[in-house]
Amino acid sequence: MSAHSIPSGTVLSVSQSSTHQLSKPPCPAIQLIRDHGVEGDAHAGRTVKHRSRVAKDPNQPNLRQVHLIQSELFDELASHNFTIEPGMMGENITTKGIDLLSLPRGTQLHIGKDAIIEVTGLRNPCNQLNGLFPGLMQKLVLKDEHDRVIRKAGVMSVVIQSGGICPDDEIRVVLPEGRPIPLERV
Numbered sequence: 001m002s003a004h005s006i007p008s009g010t011v012l013s014v015s016q017s018s019t020h021q022l023s024k025p026p027c028p029a030i031q032l033i034r035d036h037g038v039e040g041d042a043h044a045g046r047t048v049k050h051r052s053r054v055a056k057d058p059n060q061p062n063l064r065q066v067h068l069i070q071s072e073l074f075d076e077l078a079s080h081n082f083t084i085e086p087g088m089m090g091e092n093i094t095t096k097g098i099d100l101l102s103l104p105r106g107t108q109l110h111i112g113k114d115a116i117i118e119v120t121g122l123r124n125p126c127n128q129l130n131g132l133f134p135g136l137m138q139k140l141v142l143k144d145e146h147d148r149v150i151r152k153a154g155v156m157s158v159v160i161q162s163g164g165i166c167p168d169d170e171i172r173v174v175l176p177e178g179r180p181i182p183l184e185r186v
Helices: 051-056 072-078 136-140
Strands: 004-015 030-033 066-070 093-096 108-111 115-122 141-143 149-151 155-161 163-165 170-175
Touching (some): 066 072, 072 136, 115 163, 136 141
Parallel strands (some): 066 093
Antiparallel strands (some): 004 093, 030 163, 066 155, 108 115, 108 170, 115 155, 141 149
């Protein structure tokens, strides 16, 4: 199978924070930097920046440069009385119209005029999310009927090509060549 595009979506919101905090405030635009991440974001860099991962091995490659969450998750959580706004769960890009969780590893997202990111895996959420709302983690990490863990807190990616991103930018999904590899936590 060769690489091909599937229906596109849009950027609903962009967020960044220079400090290691859970929520990231929305902003008018973010700048993605190749092999680095979101300019000015605490999680940007070639090596891991998430504190738990730095404690284990600070020289690991950073496969979590850019965090994306689909806004459709917010609608699902609203049905459980959780009011989530863009950036609250730490994502840099909130999307609309793309089922991020179903994408295979290596999918490229062409965003706006120039930016390209590559999906590396699923976000492994932490208990800080219960600080937003008690019980939120139970809605984001659960098990299916076969006792497999399902993670719903978005996907992680690396920057392949630099570029600016702002709300309403189009996202074009380009699937990788070959047999699709399901996302695992990174």
